[in-house]
Structures are given as C-alpha cells and as structure tokens.
Amino acid sequence: MRQLILLLTITAVCLGCDPLANPVSGPVDFSSDTVFFDTVFTTVGSVTREFRAINRNSDPLLIDRIYLGGGTESPFRLNINGIPAASSEEIPLAKGDSLFVFIDVTIDPVNKDNPVAMLDSVIFESGSYTGRVILEAWGQDIWLIEDHETGNAVWTEGKPYVITGSFLVDTTATLTLGAGTRVYFHHDAGMTIAGRLVSDGTAEKPVLFATDRLEPAYNDVPSRWKGISFLDCSTNNILNHTEVRNAVIAVSLEGNPSVAPDLTLNGAMLMHNSVASLVASNAEVLAVNTVFAHSGFSTVSLTEGGTYDFIHCTMDNWWEYSFRSEPVMFIGKSGGVLPEVTVLNTVISGSLDDELTIDAPSSETAGVFYADSSLIKVDTTGSEWYVSTLFENVQTSFLPRFIDESTYDYRPDTLSPLIDHAGKMESLLYPYDIRNKPRPTGSGSDIGAYERQPGEKKEAVGSRSRSAIGGSRILVPLGGTGQ
Numbered sequence: 208m209r210q211l212i213l214l215l216t217i218t219a220v221c222l223g224c225d226p227l228a229n230p231v232s233g234p235v236d237f238s239s240d241t242v243f244f245d246t247v248f249t250t251v252g253s254v255t256r257e258f259r260a261i262n263r264n265s266d267p268l269l270i271d272r273i274y275l276g277g278g279t280e281s282p283f284r285l286n287i288n289g290i291p292a293a294s295s296e297e298i299p300l301a302k303g304d305s306l307f308v309f310i311d312v313t314i315d316p317v318n319k320d321n322p323v324a325m326l327d328s329v330i331f332e333s334g335s336y337t338g339r340v341i342l343e344a345w346g347q348d349i350w351l352i353e354d355h356e357t358g359n360a361v362w363t364e365g366k367p368y369v370i371t372g373s374f375l376v377d378t379t380a381t382l383t384l385g386a387g388t389r390v391y392f393h394h395d396a397g398m399t400i401a402g403r404l405v406s407d408g409t410a411e412k413p414v415l416f417a418t419d420r421l422e423p424a425y426n427d428v429p430s431r432w433k434g435i436s437f438l439d440c441s442t443n444n445i446l447n448h449t450e451v452r453n454a455v456i457a458v459s460l461e462g463n464p465s466v467a468p469d470l471t472l473n474g475a476m477l478m479h480n481s482v483a484s485l486v487a488s489n490a491e492v493l494a495v496n497t498v499f500a501h502s503g504f505s506t507v508s509l510t511e512g513g514t515y516d517f518i519h520c521t522m523d524n525w526w527e528y529s530f531r532s533e534p535v536m537f538i539g540k541s542g543g544v545l546p547e548v549t550v551l552n553t554v555i556s557g558s559l560d561d562e563l564t565i566d567a568p569s570s571e572t573a574g575v576f577y578a579d580s581s582l583i584k585v586d587t588t589g590s591e592w593y594v595s596t597l598f599e600n601v602q603t604s605f606l607p608r609f610i611d612e613s614t615y616d617y618r619p620d621t622l623s624p625l626i627d628h629a630g631k632m633e634s635l636l637y638p639y640d641i642r643n644k645p646r647p648t649g650s651g652s653d654i655g656a657y658e659r660q661p662g663e664k665k666e667a668v669g670s671r672s673r674s675a676i677g678g679s680r681i682l683v684p685l686g687g688t689g690q
Contacts, residue, residue: 227299230269232334236261238305244344245422246322247314248369248391251351254420255286255311258340260331262300270298270333273308277327283312283342285329314346320365322347349391362388364412369393369419376402378440386448387412391419397433400441408448410474410643418453427501427615429528430455430481439466439489448474456482462489464543467513472497474641478615481528488541489513494520496641496656498617501526505533506557511543517553518633519640521617521655523607524557534559535584538576539566550578552629554617554655556607561585565592572597580630582607582654600630607655610665618657626659627651 238259247253262268274294275281286309287295300306314325323346328339347367354372358380362368364387371393376382380402384390386409392398398416408414418431425431434454437444439462449472451457457477460468469491476498477484484499485492488511499506499522506524509515524535535557538548545567555562562584565572572592582602587593608623610616619625627649634652639645646658653659 227267227301230267230299231264232271232336233262233264233266233268234336235268235270235300235331235333235338236263237338237340239340241341241343242310244312244342246345246347247312248347248349248351248367248419249314251313251349251369251393251419253312253344255309257307257309259305259307260300261305262302265302267302268300268333270300270331272296272330272332273298274330275327276330276339281327282314282325282344282346283310283327285310308340310342312342312344314344320348357382361385362390364388367391370396370398372396374398376400376404378402381405383407384414384449386414389415389417391417391421392432392454393419394431395433398435400435400437400444402441404435404437404441404444404446406446406449408474410448410641412448413474413476414446414449416449416451416454416457420453425453427479428453429479429501429503434459434480437461437468437470437490439463439468441468444468444470446470446472446475450476450478451484452476452479454480456480456486457484458486459483460487460490460492462513464489464512467491471495474643476500476641478502483508485509487513487515487546489543490515492516494518495637496520496639498522498641498656499535500524500615500617503529503531505535505537507536508533508539509537509546509548510539510541512540512546514547516549516551518551519629519637519652519654519656520550520553521657522553522555522557522562523609523612523617524559524562525612526558531559534564535562537564537566539564545571545575547574548576550576550581550583551633552652552654553578553581553583554607554625555581555583555585557584559584561590564590567592569594580628580633580654582625582628600628602628610663616665617655618663619653619655619659620665621659623653623659625654627653629654 242256244253288306325344327342331338350368352370356375361383363385367389369391378401383405406414431453434456435458437460457480462468472494474496478500480502483502484506486508490513492515495518497520522535578601579599605624608620610618610620629652640658641656646652
C-alpha cells in the first residue's frame with residue numbers, strides 16, 4: 208500500500224511538472240492576422256513568410272487541427288514547426304508557448320497581363336474555437352527567359368520579362384523595348400549586348416530594368432543582379448527614359464583603341480548599384496537629362512580614352528551601406544590615355560569633400576576635360592589636376608539643395624543655387640527636363656536633370672520607380688477565407 212501511494216504521488220507530481228499535460232480547448236492568438244506576399248511571378252515561386260500561433264491561455268492548449276482553407280487546390284504551402292504539411296492535427300501548446308507556421312506560394316500561369324490576387328487562410332480549430340490567418344499573394348504571369356541568346360526581338364508593355372542566368376543580344380541583332388516594358392533579373396543574372404539595345408521609354412511610361420524582388424523594401428537595394436554590359440562591337444545603343452537599378456554595375460561599356468561602343472542616354476535613371484552606375488573605357492557616351500546616383504564606389508567611372516558628354520545631368524551619391532572613398536566621378540587613364548569629358552549644366556555632388564577626381568597632373572588635363580555652367584563639389588586647392596581654365600561659370604562651394612536627397616528627390620528646392628544658372632545654348636537644344644517638363648520656367652534654365660516647376664513641393668518620389676505592377680487587379684478567392 209505504501210508503495211502504491213508513493214507511485215501515485217510521483218505520477219501526480221510528474222503530471223504537475225509536464226507543461227503539456229491535460230491540454231484544453233481555447234482561443235489561439237497570432238503574431239499577425241494577415242500574411243501578405245508582394246507580386247509573385249508565376250512558376251517561379253515566392254520567398255517564405257512566417258507567423259506565430261501563440262497560447263495566451265492559463266492552461267496548455269490543444270489545437271485539434273491546422274489546415275489550409277483552400278485544401279489541395281491552394282497555391283500556398285505550409286511548414287508547421289519545421290514539418291512540411293498541408294494540415295496537422297492534435298498539436299499541444301504549452302501555456303505562453305508558440306509554434307511557427309511558414310508559408311510560400313507558387314502561382315500557375317494565368318495568361319493575363321494584369322496581376323491576380325490569390326487569397327486563402329490558415330485555419331486553426333480547438334474545440335468550439337476557430338481562428339484564422341489570411342494569406343494574400345499577387346500573382347503575375349511572365350515571360351521567363353533562362354540563359355538565352357537572342358536575335359532581333361521586340362519586347363513590349365504587358366507581361367514582364369524575367370531573366371535568370373545570362374542573356375545575350377547577338378552581334379547582328381537589335382533588341383527593342385517599347386514604352387512601359389519591364390525587365391526583371393533574378394539574383395546574379397545579367398544582360399550582355401554584342402549587337403544593339405534600343406530602350407525607348409517615355410516620361411509617362413519608362414522602361415525598367417530591376418531586381419525580381421518586387422517588395423517595396425528592395426526598390427533601392429543594390430547588387431541583386433549584374434547589370435547591362437555593352438561589348439566593343441556594340442553600336443548605336445539608346446536608353447530613352449529608362450531606369451536601371453539594383454545592379455552591381457548598372458551600365459558598362461568596354462571598347463579598345465580601334466573600336467568604341469557607343470550609347471546615348473536621355474531621361475534615364477541609373478541608381479542603387481553596389482559598384483557604379485556607369486563604367487566605361489574607350490567608349491562614346493552622350494547623356495542628357497540623366498540621373499546617376501547611389502552607388503558604392505565611383506558613380507561614374509571613365510578610363511582609357513573615349514569621349515563623354517554630360518548635359519543637364521544630376522550625379523549625386525550618399526552611400527549608407529559602407530564607407531565610400533571614391534568620388535562621384537572618376538576620370539583616369541589606367542595605363543592608356545585620358546578620356547575626353549565635357550560637363551555642361553550638370554550637378555556633381557555627394558557626401559565627400561571632393562566628388563571629382565582626374566587621375567593625372569594638371570599639365571595633362573587641359574584639353575581633355577571641360578565644365579561649364581555646372582555645380583561641382585570639388586577641392587580646387589588640394590587637387591593636383593585642377594586648373595581654373597577647366598571650369599567656366601562653375602559653382603564649387605555650394606550644396607545643390609535638392610528637395611529631398613534622402614529619398615532621391617533631386618528637384619531643386621526654392622533656395623537652390625541650381626535655379627536659373629544653366630547655360631542657355633544647351634537648354635535651347637534640350638527644352639524639356641527628365642520628366643518632360645518645359646525649361647526654362649524662370650529667368651534661365653536650372654542646372655541638372657530637373658527644371659523646377661512653379662509651386663513644386665516635397666512629396667513622395669516613387670513616381671519614376673515603377674516596380675509595382677500596374678493595371679487592374681482581379682481577386683480570386685479560395686475556400687475558407689471568410690472574415
């Protein structure tokens with residue numbers, strides 16, 4: 208008898224110590240009531256999201272069942288506490304404890320240019336109590352391109368193009384992109400142009416080259432893909448109203464003393480790149496109304512010959528990811544000859560004290576560099592390359608005073624020294640700014656890519672960052688999504 212009493216006592220004590228003993232039914236709390244996936248490309252799949260189911264009751268909780276409301280037809284997939292499962296049953300949860308539910312989604316092609324919203328829910332049942340977490344994903348059908356070499360091709364607005372691996376435009380071919388075309392690159396993908404690239408966007412419908420991570424948090428994240436590389440055999444390339452972002456080097460051109468690739472940019476934006484926006488050697492580049500900004504080294508790097516003209520451009524760099532030692536514009540010869548560079552009606556500014564470097568003594572810079580009617584942040588006393596004849600009507604001691612540099616809003620504010628100080632001849636040749644707004648609007652045109660318009664104020668800039676999928680949205684609810 209004494210042994211029986213001892214055994215019962217030990218059992219009772221053990222049961223009292225077990226946090227999962229005698230679970231009861233009750234409500235389940237959640238770390239989030241909705242799990243949202245930004246645009247998911249069909250067949251590609253999504254990143255994984257998660258939420259926690261929490262027992263805030265005073266007793267252990269028995270969850271009778273966890274399952275997807277859409278069942279086996281749902282595009283969503285569950286992983287419950289590390290175990291992939293469409294559903295799970297009889298799950299005890301200690302007081303104050305929680306379990307993790309991971310979700311991803313793959314959406315089948317729907318042959319629609321507009322996005323489709325897929326809705327489902329994760330349902331929790333415990334006795335008479337029912338709780339749910341809503342799942343929402345926007346799906347977009349795409350043109351998926353994997354390790355491809357193309358001949359002549361025309362890409363248009365509508366379904367976006369998603370490139371994985373490498374993509375080459377052949378030597379005799381032209382790839383033409385119409386207004387509103389979107390090209391997204393998977394991690395470490397890249398585009399090489401041996402033939403010709405014509406990206407012909409408009410101010411209202413720019414062409415976009417960007418990462419395939421479409422979450423807003425990735426809009427200004429660099430180094431997601433390699434960039435666009437033009438080979439020495441590539442000629443007559445055009446980037447009109449085109450945004451290239453999230454790359455390692457947005458645009459690179461590499462020629463040789465006898466063959467120079469060429470590129471014309473008008474109304475372009477090359478931003479958010481881990482190394483540079485433009486890297487060129489032995490090339491020919493004309494950039495008008497173009498923004499070069501936010502990169503980890505020199506935003507514009509020009510070496511080993513070539514000719515480069517920058518008219519009404521804005522170059523600016525405040526890099527927050529690491530220490531930046533290289534200036535916004537670097538000009539060097541790297542064993543060859545100095546490039547010939549002309550800067551007119553252009554801003555070159557940033558967080559460093561000196562944002563223009565020419566890697567040569569002053570005796571070699573005359574005749575290869577010239578700046579007029581610009582604002583250039585430069586150390587005129589400490590730079591070995593500087594001589595006054597290189598600069599005419601150039602402001603070197605003022606900040607540009609953009610409306611909001613932190614959000615890449617490079618319009619001049621009301622007190623900006625850029626206002627009305629651009630040269631007249633170039634402004635007559637280019638009477639519209641990067642947004643297709645008229646210049647001048649005052650007594651003269653403004654320095655940089657933007658002409659200040661009467662009454663302009665600080666506002667959200669995303670107007671030219673068009674990663675979000677446009678068009679109407681079609682809701683496709685699945686089972687079990689009752690609110």
